[in-house]
Amino acid sequence: xxxxxxxxxxxxxxxxxxxxxxxxxxxxxxxxxxxxxxxxxxxxxxxxxxxxxxxxxxxxxxxxxxxxxxxxxxxxxxxxxxxxxxxxxxxxxxxxxxxxxxxxxxxxxxxxxxxxxxxxxxxxxxxxxxxxxxxxxxxxxxxxxxxxxxxxxxxxxxxxxxxxxxxxxxxxxxxxxxxxxxxxxxxxxxxxxxxxxxxxxxxxxxxxxxxxxxxxxxxxxxxxxxxxxxxxxxxxxxxxxxxxxxxxxxxxxxxxxxxxxxxxxxxxxxxxxxxxxxxxxxxxxxxxxxxxxxxxxxxxxxxxxxxxxxxxxxxxxxxxxxxxxxxxxxxxxxxxxxxxxxxxxxxxxxxxxxxxxxxxxxxxxxxxxxxxxxxxxxxxxxxxxxxxxxxxxxxxxxxxxxxxxxxxxxxxxxxxxxxxxxxxxxxxxxxxxxxxxxxxxxxxxxxxxxxxxxxxxxxxxxxxxxxxxxxxxxxxxxxxxx
Amino acid sequence: xxxxxxxxxxxxxxxxxxxxxxxxxxxxxxxxxxxxxxxxxxxxxxxxxxxxxxxxxxxxxxxxxxxxxxxxxxxxxxxxxxxxxxxxxxxxxxxxxxxxxxxxxxxxxxxxxxxxxxxxxxxxxxxxxxxxxxxxxxxxxxxxxxxxxxxxxxxxxxxxxxxxxxxxxxxxxxxxxxxxxxxxxxxxxxxxxxxxxxxxxxxxxxxxxxxxxxxxxxxxxxxxxxxxxxxxxxxxxxxxxxxxxxxxxxxxxxxxxxxxxxxxxxxxxxxxxxxxxxxxxxxxxxxxxxxxxxxxxxxxxxxxxxxxxxxxxxxxxxxxxxxxxxxxxxxxxxxxxxxxxxxxxxxxxxxxxxxxxxxxxxxxxxxxxxxxxxxxxxxxxxxxxxxxxxxxxxxxxxxxxxxxxxxxxxxxxxxxxx
Numbered sequence: 004x005x006x007x008x009x010x011x012x013x014x015x016x017x018x019x020x021x022x023x024x025x026x027x028x029x030x031x032x033x034x035x036x037x038x039x040x041x042x043x044x045x046x047x048x049x050x051x052x053x054x055x056x057x058x059x060x061x062x063x064x065x066x067x068x069x070x071x072x073x074x075x076x077x078x079x080x081x082x083x084x085x086x087x088x089x090x091x092x093x094x095x096x097x098x099x100x101x102x103x104x105x106x107x108x109x110x111x112x113x114x115x116x117x118x119x120x121x122x123x124x125x126x127x128x129x130x131x132x133x134x135x136x137x138x139x140x141x142x143x144x145x146x147x148x149x150x151x152x153x154x155x156x157x158x159x160x161x162x163x164x165x166x167x168x169x170x171x172x173x174x175x176x177x178x179x180x181x182x183x184x185x186x187x188x189x190x191x192x193x194x195x196x197x198x199x200x201x202x203x204x205x206x207x208x209x210x211x212x213x214x215x216x217x218x219x220x221x222x223x224x225x226x227x228x229x230x231x232x233x234x235x236x237x238x239x240x241x242x243x244x245x246x247x248x249x250x251x252x253x254x255x256x257x258x259x260x261x262x263x264x265x266x267x268x269x270x271x272x273x274x275x276x277x278x279x280x281x282x283x284x285x286x287x288x289x290x291x292x293x294x295x296x297x298x299x300x301x302x303x304x305x306x307x308x309x310x311x312x313x314x315x316x317x318x319x320x321x322x323x324x325x326x327x328x329x330x331x332x333x334x335x336x337x338x339x340x341x342x343x344x345x346x347x348x349x350x351x352x353x354x355x356x357x358x359x360x361x362x363x364x365x366x367x368x369x370x371x372x373x374x375x376x377x378x379x380x381x382x383x384x385x386x387x388x389x390x391x392x393x394x395x396x397x398x399x400x401x402x403x404x405x406x407x408x409x410x411x412x413x414x415x416x417x418x419x420x421x422x423x424x425x426x427x428x429x430x431x432x433x434x435x436x437x438x439x440x441x442x443x444x445x446x447x448x449x450x451x452x453x454x455x456x457x458x459x460x461x462x463x464x465x466x467x468x469x470x471x472x473x474x475x476x477x478x479x480x481x482x483x484x485x
Numbered sequence: 486x487x488x489x490x491x492x493x494x495x496x497x498x499x500x501x502x503x504x505x506x507x508x509x510x511x512x513x514x515x516x517x518x519x520x521x522x523x524x525x526x527x528x529x530x531x532x533x534x535x536x537x538x539x540x541x542x543x544x545x546x547x548x549x550x551x552x553x554x555x556x557x558x559x560x561x562x563x564x565x566x567x568x569x570x571x572x573x574x575x576x577x578x579x580x581x582x583x584x585x586x587x588x589x590x591x592x593x594x595x596x597x598x599x600x601x602x603x604x605x606x607x608x609x610x611x612x613x614x615x616x617x618x619x620x621x622x623x624x625x626x627x628x629x630x631x632x633x634x635x636x637x638x639x640x641x642x643x644x645x646x647x648x649x650x651x652x653x654x655x656x657x658x659x660x661x662x663x664x665x666x667x668x669x670x671x672x673x674x675x676x677x678x679x680x681x682x683x684x685x686x687x688x689x690x691x692x693x694x695x696x697x698x699x700x701x702x703x704x705x706x707x708x709x710x711x712x713x714x715x716x717x718x719x720x721x722x723x724x725x726x727x728x729x730x731x732x733x734x735x736x737x738x739x740x741x742x743x744x745x746x747x748x749x750x751x752x753x754x755x756x757x758x759x760x761x762x763x764x765x766x767x768x769x770x771x772x773x774x775x776x777x778x779x780x781x782x783x784x785x786x787x788x789x790x791x792x793x794x795x796x797x798x799x800x801x802x803x804x805x806x807x808x809x810x811x812x813x814x815x816x817x818x819x820x821x822x823x824x825x826x827x828x829x830x831x832x833x834x835x836x837x838x839x840x841x842x843x844x845x846x847x848x849x850x851x852x853x854x855x856x857x858x859x860x861x862x863x864x865x866x867x868x869x870x871x872x873x874x875x876x877x878x879x880x881x882x883x884x885x886x887x888x889x890x891x892x893x894x895x896x897x898x899x900x901x902x903x
Contacts, residue, residue, distance in 0.1 A: 344614040350602065410629045412604070437604040437631050 010142040013039045015340060016130055018122045018285055019149035021048020023317030023329030025106055025115075027147050031337035032113040039141065041132055043121040046106045049151055049171070049318075050326045051099060057174035058194060060095050062357035065198035069359055073396055086202065088177055095175075122150075124286040127310055145312045147336045148292075148300060149329065150285045152278035152318040159246050166249050166271055173273045180204045180271035184256065186244055187275030188214050190356050193227075195273055196236055197358040206236045207267065209258065212243040220368035220417040222383065222403050227362065227419065230399065247272060280319045287315075295321050304347045306336035314340065327352065351434045353427045360400045363427035366415030366434050369405050378408045382440075382463035386420040388470040389459070390451040397421035402460040404443070411439035413461075422453035429457055440464045487543075487555040488519060488534065499551045500524045502544050511539045513559070520556050528804065537561040605632035612637045618644065635752075642752045646837075693836040700873040701831040704885040707893045708847055709863045714895045728766065728820050729791045730898070731844060734891040736762045736782040737901040739816065742884045744876045745840040746815050756875055765814035765835065766794065768801040775801050776835070778814040784903070820844045822865060832870045840871040840881070842888075865892075 015031050017024045020042030028040045045052045068084065075081055110117055120134030129142050154169040164172045170191045182205040185196040192208065200206040208231070217224045231238060245257040245264065253270035282288050282298045293301040293309035299322075300315040302308055308315050314336040317329030328349065335345035356362040372379045387398040400420020406413050416430030433443060443461035448454050459468035466473075490500060500522040507519050518530035519539070540558035544550050603610060603620050609632055613620035616637070623640045625632035679687070711730055718725055739746045743758045750757055762783040765776040777797035779790055800806050817835045820843075821827050827845045834841050845866040852862040867888075871881045891898045 344611070344617070346610070346614055412629060436606050437602075437629070439629060 010129055010140040013037065013116075013141050013143045015039065015145045015147070015337075016041065016122075016141055016143040017147045017149055018130070019048060019151055019317070019319075020046040020106075020117070021149060021151055021317060021329065022050045022326040023151075023333040024048065024147070024149035025110060025333075026330045027149060027316060027333030027337045028115045029109060029113045030334045031147075031340060032115050034337060034341035034343070036337070036341060037116075038113075039116040039118055039143075040110060041118045041120060041122045041130075043119070045103060046110070046117070047099070047103050050329075051102055051106075053171040053174075055326055056099060056102065057095060058170075058191070059357060060098060061174045062194050062198045062359075064091065065201035066357075066359055069201050076396060086179060088179075092175075092177075122285055124290050127290055127313065143312075145314065145340050147306070147333070147340075148285065148287055148308075148313065148315040148319055149317050149333065150281040150287070150319050152280045152299075152324060155276045155279040157244070157274055157276050160244065160274060161247075162274070163249060166254050167247060168271065168273045170273075170275055176271065180269075182207070182253070182269040183271045183273060184209055184254070184267060184269040185273045185275065186242075187211055187273075188217060189275055190354070192273070192275040193217075194357045195275070196231075197234070200234050200236050201359055204271075207269065208236055208238045209242045209244070209267075210238065210240045212259075213241060215240045219362065220364060220403065220405075220415070221370055222401065223362055223364065223417050223419050226400060227358065230358075230360070244274070278318055278324050282319060287313075287319075302332070304335075305339040305345055306332050306347065307339065322349070323352070325352075351431050353431050355424050355427065357424070360397065360420045361423045362419045363423035363430075364415070364417040365427055365430045366413070367405055368415055368417065369403075372405050372407075372414050377414065379414065380406055380408050380464055382406065382460045382465075382468075384456050384460035384463050384468055384471065386453065386456055388468075389453060389456045391453050392421060392456070394451065395421065402426075402456040404440075404457075404460045404464060406440055406464050411441070413438050413440065413443065416457075416460075418456075420453070420456070422456075426454060426457060429454065486535070486537075486559050486561055488531065488557050488559050490522065490531065490550055490552050490554050490556055499549055500529075502546050502548050502550060502556070503528065504546050505542060505557075506530065507539045509539050509541060513537060513539060519559075531556060533559060535559065535561055603632065604630055605637075609634050609637060613640075616641050639752055642750070646748075646750075689836065690833050693833050696836055697834050698873040699831065699834060699870050700878060700881070701868055701870040702878065702881060702885070703829045704867050704869070704882075704889060706865045706867055706889045707852065707862050708865045711892055711895050712847075712863055723788070725787050725791045726794065728818070728844070729787055729794060730892065730895060731818065731820070731842075731888075732764050732766070732779065732782050732790060733787055733902075734888050734898055735764065735816065735818065735842065737891060737898065738884055738887045740783065740901075741887060742880060744880060745871060745884060747839050747875060748837045749839070749872065749875050759815045761813075761815060763813045763815045765811075765817040766797075767817070767819040768798050770801050770804065775806060775811065776814065776817060777801055777806055777810045778812065780813065786902075814838065817841045818844065822846050827866075829866050830868045832868060834870050834872060839875045840869060842885075843868045 014037040017028050017031075017038060017040045020028075020040050024040060024042070025046065028038045031038045042048075047056075050056060068086075071081060071084060107117070118132055120132040120137075120139075123131045123133070125131050125140065128144070129140055130146065132139050132141060154171060160167060162169050162172070168176070173191075173195055179202050180199055183196070183199050184207045185192045186209045188208075188210045196206045196208050217227060219227065228238070239260060241261060243259045245259055247257075248255045253268060254272045255266055255268050256272060257264060257266050259265075280297070280299045282294060282300055287300060288294060288298065290310055290313065292313060292315065295301060300308055300320045302315045302320045306314045306316050306320075316332035316336050318324045320332070322328055332347055335347050338345040351365050353363060353365040367375070369379065369381060382404040383401060384403075385401045386392040392398050397420070400418070400423070402420070403417040404413060405415040405417075413430075413433050416427065416433070418426055418430070436442070440461055444458060448458045459470060462468040463471060501524075503521040503523045505520055507513055507517070513519065513533045514536045515534065516532045519533050520531045522529055522531060537559040540560045542557045543555045544557075550556070601621060604625055604627075605613075605620060610620055612634055613623070618637065618641055620632060620637065623632050623636050626636050627633040708727070711727060715725060715727065715730075739762055744756070746762060747756050747758045761781060763778050763780045764782050765778045767774050767776050777800070779785075779793050779797065782790060785793070797806070797810060800810060814835065816838060819832060819841065821830070822844045825846050829845060830843050832841045832843045845868065847863050847865040849861050850864050851859045852864065854860050867885065869881060869885050891901075
């Protein structure tokens with residue numbers, strides 16, 4: 004910094020062009036703000052370039068693989084299936100580039116000024132942007148911090164990006180691992196385990212220390228464990244990696260299971276670690292914005308930080324590291340700056356996992372509802388009783404509705420099975436609208452469709468699903484198709 | 486501890502810092518005044534919540550701050566180490582508390598999910614947010630206790646009602662002189678500040694005119710007998726102002742025409758008649774006109790009303806009116822007669838009241854009496870504005886006719902006195 008430096012004047016500066024940042028930029032622009040978006044790497048952020056999109060390309064690939072192999076009963080004669088890694092990579096690049104261009108075009112169409120460079124806060128109204136040799140100072144009225152986070156470093160483990168991977172590199176493997184060990188139990192861990200297993204890897208899932216089960220509704224957990232068992236994904240609970248050693252064949256990892264120390268040999272290791280916020284990288288800590296002990300910025304329900312003109316959104320803030328949160332926050336921050344009255348409410352945030360079959364849940368689990376002392380009833384409908392699931396050969400899974408007895412209110416919807424990722428939005432809307440059982444059973448559902456499963460799960464709240472025989476003794480009873 | 490600008494009533498959300506009554510290092514006891522603040526309507530002292538030593542000031546004199554802003558730091562005995570950083574960081578936003586503090590006083594972090602689920606659609610929730618009301622406080626009347634759009638609007642209506650002080654602020658006519666040095670945006674001689682009381686008046690007038698379809702009519706009132714009667718009383722050392730007679734006469738008329746002492750509750754589809762007669766009287770002061778309210782005119786003697794009027798006027802002139810003094814009016818009068826010159830006006834009703842009467846100049850003029858003789862009488866013009874949604878012209882004319890009767894013959898008023 005030089006005395007007498009020239010600062011460019013800007014209204015709203017957004018640091019980070021990930022999903023949160025660009026949504027904020029476009030919404031702010033729609034509301035009449037002059038917006039400057041600073042991105043040091045690529046538009047689309049981690050989501051597009053390293054996270055959601057690449058990992059969903061991988062899970063979509065695995066899903067397709069499974070579909071092709073199981074298409075035989077529809078009359079297809081399938082030979083052997085071979086994965087061309089180079090084509091996979093070029094398709095990935097093409098998809099990412101295309102989406103990135105889309106974002107760029109949208110930003111330009113909305114007259115969002117795009118600045119390339121690393122941003123660093125100089126004060127609560129000035130920020131420096133460094134790009135190679137150039138360093139420019141911008142004075143702003145409001146700022147939205149959307150600078151994200153990075154995978155936390157796990158002590159004793161060096162991510163070489165070849166044998167040992169974090170969530171930013173694991174979707175970019177140049178081969179299908181022979182034996183992949185997945186360490187963790189979060190969404191990333193489950194998706195990577197399921198995808199590579201389907202694509203042919205041997206997979207061992209190592210649940211971290213203290214972890215003995217998954218965090219879903221008990222029915223989902225039970226079904227997921229059954230499917231993983233069927234898929235021959237071995238699960239080792241309550242484990243803690245002590246050290247890793249990379250050799251020519253792969254990785255030898257030493258872990259502690261309870262009090263025993265054991266070793267495991269694999270070709271690849273994926274560590275699904277927590278995030279470390281980029282708060283310090285952009286000098287946000289020096290401004291005095293409120294942070295928690297791990298450095299995540301604290302933001303209120305309009306994404307305001309403790310500094311009046313500084314907002315924070317996405318993975319750099321306290322909360323689940325999900326793009327959907329960043330997107331919602333980004334728009335809310337822009338609206339708050341424009342003087343509107345937005346609100347972030349994560350109560351009915353859907354959680355989705357792209358396993359095979361996928362999982363999608365929203366609202367209270369049966370256990371959470373019971374813990375709150377609510378008098379509940381459950382509507383459970385196995386998808387094997389659904390016509391469309393049967394004809395498409397995807398009969399695994401179920402739809403479960405949790406409802407309160409006295410008020411008839413829907414409290415939660417849990418879906419595991421084909422279509423879950425899309426169907427869950429019906430559940431989210433039902434919960435946001437404070438729907439009751441009749442609100443789900445009254446509407447017309449297309450026939451045949453998996454969505455009829457939602458109808459029948461809601462009907463099961465009162466034991467009235469047509470395709471469930473009275474007093475079922477065995478859930479596995481075959482569906483009688485209409 | 487941080488001493489904050491707390492809610493000083495009247496629904497005010499911000500205040501100007503007039504002056505500090507202490508300086509850093511001073512020892513203060515609980516309830517000692519610390520800061521004088523000025524809202525749009527009144528001056529208030531912020532007392533010390535506890536005993537302690539005054540630390541750093543967090544605001545400056547002349548600054549406008551919102552409710553919840555930290556004004557200064559008070560070092561209390563048990564927390565003697567409250568040292569402020571040498572570099573003062575920008576004050577933390579008070580918005581958190583203002584909008585998002587839930588009913589239990591806990592700041593709602595965006596990741597924190599409240600146990601209580603709001604049974605309302607996102608659309609309805611937005612209506613509440615847009616009106617800055619906490620939907621958690623609204624009792625839903627919809628299915629299964631669902632909060633409906635109507636519930637939110639009704640709650641907003643009730644809130645406005647519960648803040649009569651704000652609604653009842655005065656028809657100040659004169660511009661309040663800025664006691665503070667001119668702020669930078671105020672260019673001497675060419676612009677006048679538009680804030681504080683002036684701005685509040687503007688808001689109130691705007692609200693009234695854009696809400697109430699005003700209808701104004703004029704009447705001549707023969708006050709000869711009243712002047713005569715007051716003269717007789719004066720000889721008996723009983724000085725009762727004409728305004729007091731007007732107020733009493735109005736109260737008697739309101740008993741017969743209670744529609745003019747009412748509030749229109751549109752959302753509830755009803756007009757609420759108010760049994761109390763609290764009449765606001767516009768008083769001109771150095772800072773502008775203010776409307777103290779004399780309560781229960783119907784239950785008080787002329788002498789009591791006169792004394793109360795006198796006290797309130799004195800308080801107004803000394804700028805000592807308190808919030809209760811200017812609150813609760815159900816009807817308003819404005820006596821501009823003593824200023825001379827004014828023949829009539831179209832006064833703006835003080836929302837949510839229904840009517841207002843202005844008394845104008847009294848002048849001697851020839852009047853044809855009942856026996857067809859011309860006599861010199863003292864005649865005063867009055868203007869009455871009323872809310873045409875609530876009442877019609879004929880009722881208003883009957884109302885002023887009756888009033889005119891009582892003033893023309895004040896002895897008749899005696900018959901109505903309790």
